[in-house]
Amino acid sequence: MTDRLVIIGAGQAGFAMAAKLRALKDNRPITILGAEDVLPYQRPPLSKKYLLGEMSFDRLLFRPENWYVDNDIDIRLSTWVEQIRRDSKQVILQDGSALEYSTLVLTTGATPRQLPAAIGGDLEGVYVARDKRDADRLAEEMRPGRRVLIIGGGYIGLEAAAVARHLGLEVTVIEMADRILQRVAAKETADIIRVVHRSHDVVIRESTGLRHLIGRDGRVVGAELSDGSVIDIDLAIVGIGVVANDRLAKEAGLDVGNGILVDEFARTSDPSIFAAGDCTMLPWEDRRIRLESVQNAVDQAEAAAVVIAGGEAPYHPKPWFWSDQYDVKLQIAGFNLGYDETILRAGARDGAHSVWYFRKGRFVAVDAINDAKAYVTGKKMLESGISPDRSLLADPTTDLKQLLS
Known part of the structure; x- marks a missing residue:
């Protein structure tokens, strides 16, 4: 039996998984199977700087082709997986050939509706x-x-x-x-x-x-x-949302919901199969969620890589997102799911605002619009478990730094 790790999906999570394993000095054979005909690349700039002609495609690549060779990573492009055979630990490719795995990782992403x-x-x-x-x-x-x-x-x-x-x-x-x-x-x-x-x-x-x-x-x-x-x-x-690419998992008999169900270690219901990124439903506080973001794809994949390499550190997501529109930068820290109160705060300069979210009195997220200070402060509060005094937060004269203590 091979000790090969097979990664299905050559996007952000798939690349992050392979890169983290090599950074951890894990030298097992790795094969990445990607449906596109190009090396793994950053997706967010595609619809912005790339589409505007401000960035060439080669600048979007995570690594050039020689990096995969130098790190002994077998990357196969224009390759589709038709089936996962869990009993024999094989994936069946579109040409009918079989590839054996010891550990399988699904980083299949999502498809636009x-x-x-x-x-x-x-x-x-x-x-x-x-x-x-x-x-x-x-x-x-x-x-x-x-x-x-x-x-x-x-x-x-x-x-x-x-x-x-x-x-x-x-x-x-x-x-x-x-x-x-x-x-x-x-x-x-x-x-x-x-x-x-x-x-x-x-x-x-x-x-x-x-x-x-x-x-x-x-x-x-x-x-x-x-x-x-x-x-x-x-x-x-x-632009009406995306659907998790969980067909392979479902047909293989893995537990799925609105995506592939994983535990805090990114394991699926089969202990030799992991999943990370947009295709997963992961535990968060008292529920399961899907996090469609670059941050989660990278962090969850890297956390799973640590487990695969022999560690046992659970992944507790600390979500952050961003959106660039014209000269407006919207930065989001936290996850506002189930919020029941918001506070709008003016920033220190014109056009800067922030919206702070609370659930049952606890601070859970912030939207910072052209307000980097609010974003950084809110992120620190979330990481430290601080819920700021809401009356002080609502007062635009309050220095945000004093709310960190």
């Missing part, structure tokens, strides 16, 4: 933004003066709107909920971000869904919205 074909989701000119191929196709479409409809007012949709405006497109964002960022941020944060977009002439239509896209000769040319209005468009970008 698509619009159904019945409402025009299969028309030419309808895009999602997830990988290099998506970005390359979008780059050809996003030209000044063209009209783009962005479906979904979450972070993905709003970041796409900012890039499209920067490139000179006319932008309309529709959000089915009664406000943008409904699922992920407080009303106060949404209000600030909405003003920013409208100041850049983005049309935001909330409480507005899509009835169907209108096609001509197989190409999208318009959209009928839920209020009965019809708008002319040249392309559409769909």
